[in-house]
Amino acid sequence: MATTPLSANSHGDHASHELPFGTLVGILLLLMVLMGLTIGASYVTLPSVGPIPGIVINNLVAVGIATIKAALVIWFFMGVKFxxxxxxxxxxxxxxxxxxxxxxxxxxxxxxxxxxNGWETNVPHNGGETALPRVWPPEGKPSSTPEVEQGFRPR
Amino acid sequence: MAAIAHDTHEDHGALHHQFENIEQQNDSYIVGMWTFLVTEVMFFGALFLIYTLYRSMYQMDWYLAHEELDVKLGAFNTIVLLISSFTVAVAVRSAQRKERGLVLANIGITIACAFIFLVVKAFEYSAKFEHHLYPGPTFGSVPEHLNGANANYAQLFYGLYFGMTGLHALHIIVGIIVLSALFNLWWRKCDSVMKDYIPTELVGLYWHFVDLVWIFLFPLMYLMPKPH
Amino acid sequence: MSAIPVDPTSAGNGVISQPTPAASETNYINEFGGLKSWLLTGDHKRIAILYLISVTFFFFLGSLAAAMIRWELTAPAGVVLESDTYNKVFSSHGVIMVFTFLVVAIPSVFGNFFLPIMIGARDMAFPRLNLLSWYLYMAGGILILAGMINGGVDGGWTFYTPYSSMYSNSNVTLVLTGVFIIGFSSITTGINFIVTTHKMRAPGMTWFRLPLFVWAHYATAVVIILGTPVVAITLLLVVFERAFKLPIFNPELGGDPVLFQHLFWFYSHPAVYIMILPAFGIISELIANFARKRVFGYHFIAFSTLAIAGLGFLVWGHHMFISSQSMYQGIVFSLISFLVAVPSAIKVFNWTATLYKANIRLQSPMLYALGFIGLFTVGGLTGLFLGSMGTDVHLTATYFVVAHFHYVMVGGTMTAFLGGLHYWWPKMTGRLYAEGIAKANAIIVFLGFNLTFFPQFIVGWLGMPRRYHYYYLAPEYQVYNIMSTLGSGFLGIGFLLPAFYLSKSLVSGRKASANPWGAHGLEWEIPSPPPSTNFLQIPIVLDEVYDFDPVTEYEQDRAQQAIENSHEHPGMMDSHDETASKLEEGGH
The missing domain is CATH 1.20.5 (Single alpha-helices involved in coiled-coils or other helix-helix interfaces)
Structure with a gap:
């Protein structure tokens, strides 16, 4: 397709903005390969390096590959190159x-x-009991109790 | 220095009155679109931040919960989106070269890919709903689908899963609408797209962004490595 | 002055003058008629007028809520409102004022109207997007109002989780959807400002010839673009949590409600700068044009604007010192918060230095500008109390905080809004208002404002918490609250009066010349009101910004004095207008 006769305008202003068709195909294939690599890497548990646990390295690899893929799309497909x-x-x-x-x-x-105290995360809690009366679903319930309607103004 | 700027107006069908020339207009649209995409980056970025925090808190439970997701379907959808991104890039290239047939064909393939993505997504969602893996009072009422994860933390995972993929799917739907409108303009041989590749380029940029989000969503949602 | 011959009738900005006389017959107001031509307009000036009407409407509603709050607080055990109602009233006040007035007002009214004119463009880069932003704003505003009418919303304008997501049984969903939509309105405005500033400048309008108003709006737009999406998604997640039970911030399931505060303030602290930076822009214009001098340290003000925009993204945590945020991160946030004081102080010092040995004209816009400097300084300095972790523990959630941000938001943004309105009213409408009452009003606003909010510093320091309406256990607070309510009455008069005399000027005001203030800037080179396309031919900018010539200024001043002496003092109301128009005819 890259060798088809160019239309009259293709040598105009925008000619320099075009990527060769082959490059586009190449980027697509590269993206596919990187995707395969991510899938593969997720099944391998990488060893820890010094104080950094393996799971962190695994995640860094996954996010790193995704970033490379994103960079390829941004640079070539989205035309930031130009x-x-x-x-x-x-x-x-x-x-x-x-x-x-x-x-x-x-x-x-x-x-x-x-x-x-009370700042710890990962504390298993006691199954959803809270101090406030829980309204769920919140919308559409009567908004006030009899006390509120009668008024408890301390006069 | 030209004293009267009107003189620089070219005879160009697609030039709007507020611009001096087509270069200024094209630049403005491209910069405007990128500015918009930056807002989209921040929009999804906040979600990725929430994801990072909760996943670092509940690694094991999230790993167990994520095993319910189908990697094959996710990978298939990734391929579909990558291809659609490629076809959009080709469509933009063809628009620059004013090859109408190629533009129409490639936009058509892109729209088809978008529909395939949504159909696969719908299958995935319906499976999750069958297994009571949607957030709410009945979450986890089929315990074997939790794979032993803490139901609360798994619910957090599925909350983010539905939130993020749902917003992404919403962007796909918007993309389908915009792409169809663009297809229509090319089909009717409108000057606004035939003489000026910028509308096609802008839609293309948007579609690439939708692809970008998925490039991050796929490994983060479907491909968690097993914590030690 | 410049190589290109300049038309001697031009105001001396070195700008190729506009062929005005014939064109001044039609302007953006009368060129097209009918409601439809307004509702479907792409003209940035008409959109600004649409915004002016709508933000005034919302400001009026927010003020009503404020009046109810002040009335309720005059007695230690409340006067009229139930606790539930009081919660909804102060929440309505906050939501309406912040999201439908403060964030929107100056950029969407004056930014929309004057940014393209100041840089010499025919319109915004994306006129249809600009119109869309107004419709989004109205849609969001109507949703918010629907929520208020349909039972109200409680929990304050910050919508902290888990109260907003799990416990509140008011119209949180409706109101948050409205705020979300208004966020998109902000974003579209921001995109327009950025692209317009970058791409639409007239030939010769270099970055350092931009008026500081444009710099301020550019920085604002950057903050809008980077911040607004974050709060949009955060509020959307609360909506999802209520509507679809997505448990994002739910502590029962292991979610972290403090994360909501982080994300909320990641936008909402920069949002404070979205509210105040455009005000800085207006004040820079007013100071330069009424002190008849180039702003002292133009580059410093321009860059401090960008510095504030940048640093503003690094200080969100100072809203959360007592929220279980790590104290180590609190230390960092406290430190960076102090850094923000530096660029803010640079601005105040530079404005003050501009006044030094200046030929100051104390006309009504200038009175607002001078009031702004004083009030903003008080607001900014009390911010330091709240930025230090130790004092903040004592002061958080007291009336000290309320007074602090009202000094910045009302004393700052609202005063600048009024100053800008008085400054550009002749340009926007082509009519002159009564200067005497306008000056009096500036003083009423300044005094009323201080009487309203200064007692709140004291009562907050004594420990009165915000958002409470009973203080019967500490009746000694009553005297401060009564002072505050009294002041708010004066302030209310100060806000209502302009509505009357400005409206009156539309009917019976005298026609404004192109440049009634003798100000410098592209917007004063074109007729009042401007023609639909702003410039009949795009200007070429040859001179620096605020290019006041000291000798000419001195001569003008002498001439003005001579005219004033020769008259038998024609009365305070009109003397300026006549002398100004005389100067227009013969001064140059």
């Missing part, structure tokens, strides 16, 4: 702030530094 500097800045800024948001996890990491 995009203006401005568009590239936006692509980078987006992921940078996303990375920043993961700073939220810092809270959960550092909570363990100082144990405070």
């Amino acid at each position: 995009a203006s500097a401005l568009a590239r800045i936006w692509v980078i800024a987006g992921f940078l702030v996303l990375f920043l948001m993961f700073g939220i996890l810092g809270d959960y990491g550092t909570r363990k530094f100082e144990q405070v």
